[in-house]
Amino acid sequence: MHISKTYDPREAEEKWYSYWMEKNFFHSEPDEREPYTIVIPPPNVTGVLHMGHMLNNTIQDVLVRRARMKGFNACWVPGTDHASIATEAKVVAMLREKGISKRDLSRDEFIAYAWEWKEKYGGIILEQLKKLGASCDWERRRFTMDPELSEAVIDTFIHLYNKGLVYRGLRMVNWDPQGRTAVSDEEVIRREVNQQLYYVKYQVAGGAPDEWVTIATTRPETIMADTAICVNPLDPRFRQLHGKKVIVPLVNREIPVILDEYVEMDFGTGCLKVTPAHDPNDYELGLKHGLEVIDILNEDGTLNEKAEVCIGEDRFTARKKVAQLLSEAGRLEKIEDYKSQVGFSERTDAVIEPRLSLQWFVRMKELADPALEAVEKGEVQLIPGKFTATYRYWMENVKDWCISRQLWWGQRIPAWYDKDGGYVIAKTAEEALEKFAEGGKQLQLTEIRQDEDVVDTWFSSWLWPVSVFDPSVLGNPESRGNKDLQYYYPGNDLVTAPEILFFWVARMIMAGLEFRGEVPFRNVYLTGIVRDKQGRKMSKSLGNSPDPHELIEKYGADGVRMGMLMSSPAGNDLLFDESYCEQGRNFANKIWNAFRLIKGWQVAGEAGYAGKEGDAGEAGHAGEAMSVNALPNAQAIAWFGSRFQAELGNIEQLFSQYRLSEALMAIYKLVWDDFCSWYLEMIKPAYGQPIDQATQRATISFFEQLLKVIHPFMPFITEELWHELAQREEMDCIIVSSWPRQETFSQPALEEMEQVLALITQLRNIRNEKQISFKVTLPLSVKTANEDVYRRHEEIIRKLANIEPLSFVKENVAGLSFLVKTDEFFVDLGRNIDVEAEKDRIAKELAYLQGFLRSVRAKLGNERFVQNARAEVVENERKKEADAAAKISALEKNLASLE
Structure with missing residues (x-):
């Protein structure tokens, strides 16, 4: 079969x-299976796709x-969400380019333009998600202003109003x-900005x-709205x-001067304009x-x-002009540079203005208490729990x-x-007339008008987990849906x-508990913010946010998916670097090359193989009736089977903890290190030789299982x-x-192969x-109480390390020695090394280890340290002592053998 050399994404x-x-x-569609819903x-x-969307939707x-x-x-x-403020701003901008002002349009005309804009641009981001691979149920696509979803919003408003949870009132609000x-x-996004602090003098009446x-004030343009000066009653200065009274400058x-402990005596001048x-x-x-x-x-x-002055001027222009007027009137004592927090509109980036306004509100306390209890009791898990x-x-x-x-x-x-100014709450004008009539007012349609305002976008999206499935139940909590x-x-x-x-x-x-009597989801996975490698939040204005399409x-x-997820622990910010995407691409290429290697091997006994009878193909074929240990590559197959199952358990545990x-890094290491770097090298046939059928089948099975966990x-x-x-099949x-199913595995097989x-x-x-070539075969002597371990794996050791047949010894022999756990090994390097240089290297390493051992023993000889340090710290020092002593002993033997 022809296999492309490279993967074409x-x-x-x-x-x-x-x-x-x-x-x-x-x-x-609903069936007998257990559902999984997001x-x-x-x-x-x-919106258009940005890095935050990429991370969120990949997860x-x-x-x-x-x-x-x-x-x-x-x-x-x-x-998608209709995003009232942002969308209206886009439509107004579109109309402006056409020479049309919103003020010249009726409401219906403007809404028609808005729908036209939505139909043209509103689905772009969802189409972009398809490029990312998002496996959404596109037949269930919803929009927060679909007719039935909009009706649900109105039903919800009426339900909450009838319960006394929605009311109309004059309150201070954030105004854009x-x-x-x-x-x-x-x-409202709060940012620290450079401002000026104006010291204004008020004459005492x-x-x-x-x-x-x-x-002292940062907003001199508002002094014309002052209605009092406030001082702390305990402040002796005032x-x-x-x-008494004071006179507002310019007007x-x-x-009056009022007294209230709200004023901090040590802040500013100690006087507050109200x-x-x-x-x-x-x-x-x-x-x-x-x-x-x-x-x-x-x-x-x-x-x-x-205001009486600067009428019609923008507030920031007025600030400068009022400061100038105050200065000319001798009422401006000084101006200082000042840093303070200022609120900006998330949607338009305009500076927010606190404003008294007649608005509609939801009483939140009654709704919030059950929602808090749901999280406190664990009905909803926030991940990570720090939130x-x-x-x-x-x-x-x-x-x-x-x-x-x-x-x-x-x-x-x-x-x-x-x-x-009297009002009723009703879904239609006809219902409104009926309600007015019930209150004793007989009115005509021309005598009533509907509120001009719309509800906050979040007032529709808080219903999302219910409304996407059955919006008709909202406002009717008794319905089963x-x-x-x-x-x-x-x-x-x-x-x-x-x-x-x-x-x-x-x-x-809150909405789930109010309208369904049940929380809307069980787990909330909170992602971090995508930042650049300098830690800055990615944004178009900084120019540090790559284009997802280009990536x-x-x-x-x-x-890209792998690059996004490689460093995105839940709730912690992701320091994104494009090199992660490169690493993801390299991983894809590694998987592709592993596939090419496996499929490129000739299989003994299969059509097209020209080997003679009785070769590896016959042995491999007959191996089906033999014990697993008699099969070629039996140890490698047994080990990787256990390694996969052990890591599968770890991956499952990591998924359960979100x-x-x-989990991705565990899969990456399982594929790159264990499968590609070790297992495939263990089973790879010699050049020009076939692989037996049993090993090929096992390897294909392993590869399929790996593909599943990568998928x-x-x-x-x-x-x-x-x-x-x-x-x-299709x-x-x-x-x-x-x-892949979790199965039992051999822990001894894992431990043996690890050694x-x-x-x-x-x-x-x-x-x-x-600097000894791999072509040079080295003799290896083994001093161990577990010869069977190395005999079972001798072929793997010889193949991957190119050594002569193992020699098991009871005593130390000449050669370079080293330890693996408690087993000692000796390599006779013969004429393959510079003896004097090696002796010099060992002497330097010995000197370092002997100094290290002295420092560890000095610490352990200090009674105060041993008595006061935690037990695990002392134990760790003792382990350092034992390891250093063992290494020194091995180096001394190496040096002696070279002498």
């Missing part, structure tokens, strides 16, 4: 992904593919002036002309101000002291007429959730208002990022080689093959150190 990826799709291997964290429809695919092979009915539900909408605390109070308005409309803490102070609220900002961040403390802190300090957004793209709030929901819910694993632990994961748990094109999807990076990580090359190894694909491999390694090291 592109050809294999296109061929096998199409084949898997064609044969419907990704699709799941719902994808829905990426934004505005999900590994889990799903392994579950499928283990016999579960695996269902991975894909979908660019998006012109409220955003949640979790959508009725006081002497030079009687001032100095306030006792003369108690009960000459008198405001601006209830533009600071959440000031707002609380204002409520406590009954202060007036003056809102001087428009929704776009410009100053309104209440449980963070989760607990958030849930114990939960605040009400502002769910209204001043946007058009999204699910519209089902509140209907009359001309007097359809067969899909009953079968697939709750899911098994969720893979997501720690930064959305609270505002998505926690809320999904796949260069290294193949399998190479240590996927370590979840590297699906394409494993499927390609699965079909190259043998003729397969549906006989590795993607649906059975995961044999250590011996071979020592002999190879001697050759390297002495």
